[in-house]
Amino acid sequence: MTQETRHFPETPDVVVIGAGIVGLACAWSAIRDGASVTVVDRDFEGDRTSYGNAGGIAVTESTPISVHGLYWKAMKWLCDPLGPLALDWKHLPAALPWFMEFQRAGNRTRFREISLALANLNSRVYDDIVPMFQDVGYMNHFYQRGALTVYETDEAFAADQPEWNFKRELGVRWRAMSADEVRECEPSLAHVFRKGVFLEDWAHIGDPKLLVTRLRDRVRQLGAQFVTGAVRALDPSDALVPAAVLESGVRVKGRQIVVATGAWSAELAQSIGDRVLLDSERGYNTTLPSHGVNLSREVIFAERKFVATPLDIGVRIGGAAEFAGLKAPPNYKRSDALLTLGKKFLPGINDSGAVKWMGHRPATPDSLPVIGRSPKVSSVIYAFGHGHLGLTQSATTGALIADILTERSSKIDLTPYAISRFSK
Ligand SMILES: Cc1cc2nc3c(=O)[nH]c(=O)nc-3n(C[C@H](O)[C@H](O)[C@H](O)COP(=O)(O)OP(=O)(O)OC[C@H]3O[C@@H](n4cnc5c(N)ncnc54)[C@H](O)[C@@H]3O)c2cc1C
Structure with a gap:
């Protein structure tokens, strides 16, 4: 002591x-x-x-x-072993009351x-x-x-409009961006984004x-x-x-x-x-100290459910929601999967000296x-x-x-x- x-x-x-x-x-x-x-x-x-x-x-x-409507998307995500959502089925009995309440929310x-x-x-x-x-x-x-939320497809951007409009009612300030504006805002991003939402x-x-x-x-x-x-x-x-x-x-x-x-x-x-009802929503990331890209603000990749933040210590690429309890060892393949996405959307990013991490969101x-x-x-x-x-x-x-x-x-x-x- x-x-x-x-x-x-x-x-x-x-x-x-x-x-x-x-x-x-x-x-x-x-x-x-x-x-x-x-x-x-x-x-x-x-x-x-x-x-x-x-x-x-x-x-x-x-x-x-x-x-x-998240439940249907969640079912799809669960089919991808390294997708944005993962469940260790051994954890399901303990987590069932949490998930039932989640659905009610x-x-x-x-x-x-x-x-x-x-x-x-x-x-x-x-x-x-x-x-x-x-x-x-x-x-x-x-x-x-x-921060900048980016969309690869017009359909995903349109599907999110009711939520964005509701957020505006809640006092959230945002403005839609065209593909050109996204490019101008964050030139290091791959030129694949059709729409953006800027969150001032x-x-x-x-x-x-x-x-x-x-x-x-x-x-x-x-x-x-x-x-x-x-x-x-x-x-x-x-x-x-x-x-x-x-x-x-x-x-x-x-x-x-x-x-x-x-x-x-x-x-x-x-x-x-x-x-x-509290569970660990385990999240993963990789921090790239020698990234070599020019990112000014946090970018949220809407369809892929991950983010990239330009920290002082490197660009941190992370996300994922894994339900496996507090004791299961980390599965760093999730960090790798997120990094693969990061490399796709931030072309040329350098991953030397990359540091992987997992943390327990108190959910x-x-x-x-x-x-x-x-x-x-x-x-x-x-x-x-x-x-x-x-x-x-x-x-x-x-x-x-x-x-x-x-x-x-x-x-x-x-x-x-x-x-x-x-x-x-
Ligand atoms: C991948 C990821 C990305 C995230 N990104 C963001 C973000 O961008 N913005 C944001 O706002 N939040 C983000 N979060 C969430 C945020 O990190 C957490 O909500 C926050 O850190 C929780 O802080 P805490 O102090 O409650 O818990 P912790 O930081 O976990 O601290 C709990 C402390 O309690 C101690 N402790 C636990 N049990 C005991 C015990 N029995 N006796 C004594 N000590 C004990 C632990 O040692 C620890 O120090 C993210 C989380 C993750 C995993």
């Missing part, structure tokens, strides 16, 4: 479990509100989902993954409700994330250059791992105590001072506990009787994060389940958790993010 020597209250106001981007953003916000904070992680330096993501500040992603009424809740979070992302970037000295790795409010960062490292250092500098250990369960038997119980048996106590353990959060919620079936107090133990607060948008919504989640910790009323209605939605 690692402990700092500076003066620190025996029982901190807040224990944050999980030092990914979400947990650290919660710790950062709580400290700035004047709370004493202990952060617990099983491995502060180890790889985590927040290190290897695509780096997109994807504020325009305000519709759930489960869209009407695509019905028209629910789709609309979820979209409004996502748009509410996304609409305040920059108000929360820019001050955090400023405070940790990250502004020179923050690129507000928009999207941004990207230079290196997600560097951001986590800077934020962790800043949180420590602001006075947080760091405890290394895997949390096995929560123990609320002392209502005033609940504890996080480590595998070693050590109890880390605080007046309030924030659970921000990403894709690993369901077990901790269960340990106090809260049910949640709820309705694409909404879990943010709010436990209905069972009011001193436990949840901040997990951000799926594809954990980087984007990190600082906003931190700000909302700070509101909850201090009993301040939040600027947005938090009901849609409550864990109790999984018990209905």
